[in-house]
Amino acid sequence: MVKWIIAHGDSDGICSGAVALAAYKEAKLFFSHPTGLAEDIKQVDGDVIICDIALPARTLNGVLEELVRIKGSGHKTIYIDHHPFPPNFDPEAFPWEFHHSLSASAAEQTFSTLEDRLTLDFSRVAIYGAIGDYLDRTPNIDEWLMYWDKRSLYLESGLLIRAIDSMGRNHDLKREVARYLANNNLPSQDEKLVRRAIAEAIRDEEMRSQVKEVVKVVGEVAYVLDLDWSLSKSAINSKALTGTQVGIGAETRREFIDMSLRTHSERLDLNRMVLAITEKIGGSGGGHPKAAGARVPREKFQLFVEELNRLISEALKEPTVEY
Ligand SMILES: [Mn+2]
Structure with missing residues (x-):
């Protein structure tokens, strides 16, 4: 049983985390990033899913050592990512469950990987994440879109992504969002999230005209x-x-x-x-x-x-x- 989910803190990472949480309701969700990963996974003491975190060139050995430790204590790691490999990494030598594609978002791959444990309802969370990383034009997503009205998904993903933009490094808020999505709720149903998204959109428009000037x-x-x-x-x-x-x-x-x-x-x-x-x-x-x-x-x-x-x-x- 997966006990830990570690994801990146951007919209694709949060949606990946939400999809993984929907599949493993009891798991704990944490956020990390490439340079912090080697340190952050030291706390892992059970099966873990790692989503949307690029393998770091500089601390690669630190990450691999921790994955060996996790395996040694009888637990498994599912690593899901879509970032290019660092030059010193050999995917053949990676002895854990590894899902990697350069052309599909982490959210899409997380849904595909855990599909057996999920209903098609959660494909929309994967689509929000894919849009967040501009990777929504893939064969899987085309297929999942047949289950939805695309126009509603654009509204939901727009609200979600703009709201996440406004959260900076506030991991507690992001965890709340992931939980909320994992419970099959819509971004448009949460008034606070909608207000955040609108405020962010207004600031975007102001900043856009400042970019023009400078x-x-x-x-x-x-x-x-x-x-x-x-x-x-x-x-x-x-x-x-x-x-x-x-x-x-x-x-x-x-x-x-x-x-x-x-x-x-x-x-x-x-x-x-x-x-x-x-x-x-x-x-x-x-x-x-x-x-x-x-x-x-x-x-x-x-x-x-x-x-x-x-x-x-x-x-x-x-x-x-x-x-
Ligand atoms: Mn991503």
């Missing part, structure tokens, strides 16, 4: 620095409002600059670009082809933007295959 463009890269808004939303809006290929939302954190990067382009791989640039100029980063994060020394940020623009021009110059 956004800077370097070739195909648009960025905003220290806007005091969600980095991912800053990235998306910088890109969208300037018609560039890549947007960056960045903020100064002491001697570093943290950032979120987004692109809509099928021809760019931000994960690889960020790894290549930080390898060269210092810092760290990674993520998905279309959505990545990075941290660089403060004085290297301009150089980072210029290097990124150079890699983008190179990638766009390469001829694409015509069919």
Whole structure:
């Protein structure tokens, strides 16, 4: 019997956690993230499901040691994720139940994995999570959508995702949301959640017009620095409002600059670009082809933007295959 569920704290992670909770009502749900995972799973003393947490490059051994410990005490781990593997990871050598796809959200994979224990009702929670990660156009989701009216699901997922955006790192609130969804309740039925979502939507619109005023463009890269808004939303809006290929939302954190990067382009791989640039100029980063994060020394940020623009021009110059 699964006793622990550990999930990422974004909308896909929370929906994955909710689906797992619906399947294992007695389990305890905790939130973690790649860099904290090795430390956080030390408390696990039973069967565990881990959802939507990228295997970390730097603390990979710490995570694997803990999974060996869990196995040694007679318990199982189900690891469900959709982030690219770190370069030092060998999936063949991973001796636990492992569900991994780059093209399906963690929420979708969690529902597929635990489907036998769930009714089709919970497929909508998986769909909210998939929308949260922009991964709702998959064969499974197309099939599950036949059970629903898509238009209602957009309302529910919109409310849920905006409300989660407003919660920051408040894990207690997020746990409450996951429990609420696991009990087959709708976001629109919870007045507090709806109010949060609306307030967030109003702030989004205000911040969007601020992005218009302060956004800077370097070739195909648009960025905003220290806007005091969600980095991912800053990235998306910088890109969208300037018609560039890549947007960056960045903020100064002491001697570093943290950032979120987004692109809509099928021809760019931000994960690889960020790894290549930080390898060269210092810092760290990674993520998905279309959505990545990075941290660089403060004085290297301009150089980072210029290097990124150079890699983008190179990638766009390469001829694409015509069919
Ligand atoms: Mn995810």
